[in-house]
Amino acid sequence: MKPGRKKILIVDDDADFLEALAFFLERNNYEVVKAHDGREGLRLAKMQRPDLIIVDIMMNERTEGLFTAQEIRRTPELEGVPVFVLSALYSKVPDFQIQPDSGWMAHDEFFSKPVDTAELLAKIRGRLGQEKRETAGEVEP
């Protein structure tokens, strides 16, 4: 186990949304890595080895996030890293682009945007375990 805070990678092409979500997670004592598109997300995922990845589905006006999520699943060194997907456009994960045998859906969470931060935090804690409460500025949603 790594010492210190757990690391979460957020991949989203909307800078404001990304910052807002990062702010929330940082306040809850996670280390946040930010990527603005799928390619950068994948690169940072391999480099930074996050404990959990959050990916927006619609990026650059297409469903780039689904490809990113699938690529993450195909990357051996990222095996077992939970991938959460977000979408404003869809109310559930669109199944038209998911290969039935890709096998990654079973483990992941889907959130519609805007994200219910309380639920997100609960799901993250469910995957990564309760964080130690160190920061004075921590805020419960």
Place this chain on the structure above:
Amino acid sequence: MRETPEQEMIVVIDDDYAIRLSCQKILTKAGFQVETFEDGSQGLEGVARLKPSLVVVDLKMPGISGMEVIARVHEIVPQAIIVVITGYATIGTAVEAMKVGAYDFLPKPFSPDELRVIVNRGLERRRLALESERSEVERALLKRRFITFVSHQLQTPLVAVHQCLDVLKQLGGAEGTEAKRQEWINRCLSRTEEMLAIIKDWLALAKVEADSLSRRRVSVDLRRVVSDILRAYEEMAGRESITLEARLPEEPCLVKGDRTCMGVLFDNLIVNAIKYNKAGGKVTVSAEEVDGEVVAAVTDTGIGIAEKHRPFLFEEFYRIKDESGKRTTGTGLGLPICKKIVTELGGKIEVESELEAGSTFRVRLPASREQEEADSSGSLE
């Protein structure tokens, strides 16, 4: 024989050898591909195999009746046109045949001309039916795509605002967070402005589409349109130390249009030229009449537009990310609106661009020969 890549296939089903032969001859000569069959069951097999555009059927044949053949052909090839031939032409049989789906009727004996006319008329009708079906489908798809797109375009900033407000809520009134709060409020404000701009542009586009342009066209002097807009943006340009220059001729530059749409057109182009310029840059707007055309150009000294983006600039919702790749600006509707206006008025809009040097948007509109209509909004001089 005329060889065209898209020769239409015609199937003739008749038990009379002479009819088959003459149909084959006449229609082949007219440039069609023709296959003939001597009874209903062979004919239907042929139809299934050849998927013809048109089927000529004799009503009175041994075996499967002509009426049955008509119904079955439409089960196999719903879009095929059916012409019936019969030796005992009466209104009654014609009506019966039409009821089961025949398009036209050819009484025996018929002349080569009659056959050609009826076949061509049938094929023309089929083309029209196919076209309207295609455009119906396309329209429906386009509409659905457009609504999905607009929803997403509006949802994206709305979601960001929601998430930023969520941050503000968490910050509460805690001390020392004033600057942070201000930052998140500013994020919210700029995103709500984005939403308003999208809605404004969307409505402008809908208005142009609803044909508001063609209703009242008057002679408009582009010199005045351009000068008014440049004056309105002096302050905005000044903030970035951008110089605005008008290169306008002494004589009027008249086009047929309406003042509002001309305003929207040049407003969009000039605002873009300022927004996507460099600090200390320049925006030049020129207009002149050349060979019955008014050519107006808006030139900036900005970062330019990469070649790969240029073909898509005028498409709805096409947006380019800034160099950092972190932010797209604009609603993606400004240039499509410009293009719609210019096209409606029988003109053209083009773009020239060089990376790091700047872009020129050039509008060509038919020149108007009529005097500019008196207008209460004051004159140029």
